[in-house]
Amino acid sequence: MTHDTDHTDNTDRNLQLFQRAQKIIPGGVNSPVRAFRAVGGTPRFVARAQGAYFWDANGKKYIDYIGSWGPMILGHGHPTVQEAVRKAALDGFSFGAPTEREIELAEEILRHVPSMDMVRLVSSGTEAGMSAIRLARGATGRNKLIKFEGCYHGHADALLVKAGSGLATFGNPTSAGVPPEVVQHTLVLEYNNIEQLEQAFALHGKDLACLIIEPIAGNMNFVRATVPFMQRCRELCTQHGALFIFDEVMTGFRVALGGAQSIYASSIPGFAPDMTVMGKVIGGGMPLAAFGGKRAIMEHLAPLGPVYQAGTLSGNPVATACGLATLRAISQPGFFEALSARTRLLMHGLKNAANQAGIPFCVDSEGGMFGFFLLDTLPQNYAQVMRTDAQRFNTLFHGLLDRGVYVAPALYEAGFVSAAHTDDDIAATIEAATDVFQKL
Numbered sequence: 406m407t408h409d410t411d412h413t414d415n416t417d418r419n420l421q422l423f424q425r426a427q428k429i430i431p432g433g434v435n436s437p438v439r440a441f442r443a444v445g446g447t448p449r450f451v452a453r454a455q456g457a458y459f460w461d462a463n464g465k466k467y468i469d470y471i472g473s474w475g476p477m478i479l480g481h482g483h484p485t486v487q488e489a490v491r492k493a494a495l496d497g498f499s500f501g502a503p504t505e506r507e508i509e510l511a512e513e514i515l516r517h518v519p520s521m522d523m524v525r526l527v528s529s530g531t532e533a534g535m536s537a538i539r540l541a542r543g544a545t546g547r548n549k550l551i552k553f554e555g556c557y558h559g560h561a562d563a564l565l566v567k568a569g570s571g572l573a574t575f576g577n578p579t580s581a582g583v584p585p586e587v588v589q590h591t592l593v594l595e596y597n598n599i600e601q602l603e604q605a606f607a608l609h610g611k612d613l614a615c616l617i618i619e620p621i622a623g624n625m626n627f628v629r630a631t632v633p634f635m636q637r638c639r640e641l642c643t644q645h646g647a648l649f650i651f652d653e654v655m656t657g658f659r660v661a662l663g664g665a666q667s668i669y670a671s672s673i674p675g676f677a678p679d680m681t682v683m684g685k686v687i688g689g690g691m692p693l694a695a696f697g698g699k700r701a702i703m704e705h706l707a708p709l710g711p712v713y714q715a716g717t718l719s720g721n722p723v724a725t726a727c728g729l730a731t732l733r734a735i736s737q738p739g740f741f742e743a744l745s746a747r748t749r750l751l752m753h754g755l756k757n758a759a760n761q762a763g764i765p766f767c768v769d770s771e772g773g774m775f776g777f778f779l780l781d782t783l784p785q786n787y788a789q790v791m792r793t794d795a796q797r798f799n800t801l802f803h804g805l806l807d808r809g810v811y812v813a814p815a816l817y818e819a820g821f822v823s824a825a826h827t828d829d830d831i832a833a834t835i836e837a838a839t840d841v842f843q844k845l
């Protein structure tokens with residue numbers, strides 16, 4: 406395999422920038438997956454982006470299926486959003502005092518997500534997830550929590566954990582620098598495994614503060630929680646007095662206007678989580694995230710209650726302008742129908758192209774979020790996702806990249822279509838993939 410790290414010429418600006426960055430930024434990046442470690446090669450340094458495309462430091466154009474890992478649902482540089490950001494920036498970058506726009510954004514979020522009565526704005530998904538768990542612990546007076554293998558809820562200490570040796574034992578840290586004591590309250594279970602879930606509640610139910618889940622897990626590519634599994638999570642949480650937290654940082658305002666919870670609510674009567682964590686789309690590309698839920702829970706938060714949480718830049722006026730303009734644009738009638746159809750068109754085309762080349766391939770999508778797998782059947786959990794032939798994925802990734810199609814540089818990440826992607830972009834992507842599949 407020849408990747409462009411093999412280039413020895415000094416005309417590759419991406420490579421020059423990567424070498425320069427590595428001297429002063431660990432790994433040359435400010436978030437690890439950007440470093441291309443999983444697939445090899447040189448990360449593309451983005452010079453600018455517009456609509457469905459970005460241009461790298463060499464001036465090469467790519468069709469972008471990452472969109473900043475989800476936020477850019479309208480595409481890059483949407484004129485209405487740009488104008489809102491420009492106006493907000495002229496009025497000031499940050500005040501550390503409340504603004505009217507924070508109320509408007511909170512109202513806009515709550516309007517679409519009826520399970521939340523109140524919401525607090527923060528600056529990152531990590532912060533939102535960490536704060537939601539603290540609040541769940543404070544509100545219930547319990548310490549233990551359940552998370553699922555393959556779900557990511559940010560890099561807070563208590564969440565960087567893998568399964569222990571059995572259900573009676575709690576997790577082990579997955580990162581150096583996390584003391585074992587910090588994860589001793591975190592129980593890691595297999596996604597979509599009802600039997601394990603029931604056993605865990607039977608053993609630990611009375612000590613559980615919360616269960617946190619990615620309803621459609623986008624941090625193990627794209628794996629849906631089955632409806633019976635989701636229903637059982639809800640029942641068990643209710644029965645044992647644990648709070649049910651939906652991490653919709655990725656799925657919120659991305660798979661549907663009401664998030665993944667609106668999809669589960671359509672097949673499980675009366676379904677709602679107790680708390681929801683959001684990020685990505687609600688900031689439209691600016692650092693903004695949120696957590697919210699029922700009033701009785703949210704009232705435990707400072708300054709109303711004893712659970713402390715704060716942020717100098719929380720509810721930032723430029724970020725809220727960006728998020729609000731984005732949410733208003735995507736709540737126009739027909740927006741998600743069109744986005745879903747476009748995404749399905751891409752998935753269908755990729756699957757056909759792979760199957761014609763005799764490559765095992767399966768796909769799933771919801772709204773503007775998708776996953777494809779070099780597998781015969783859709784995986785149900787992390788272990789099944791990891792059965793993917795990594796070498797083959799890397800060849801596919803680099804083949805697409807060479808042909809100007811940018812998908813996630815790791816087989817365990819989801820992809821995203823924006824409203825700016827046209828039928829021509831989809832067709833060009835399928836054509837590139839058809840070419841690459843012949844060579845896999």
Ligand SMILES: *Cc1c(COP(=O)(O)O)cnc(C)c1O
Nearest residue numbers: 529530531557558559652654655
């Ligand atoms: C991206 C993501 C996070 C973390 O958000 P950051 O803004 O990167 O801290 C948390 N949960 C899920 C489901 C995510 O996709």
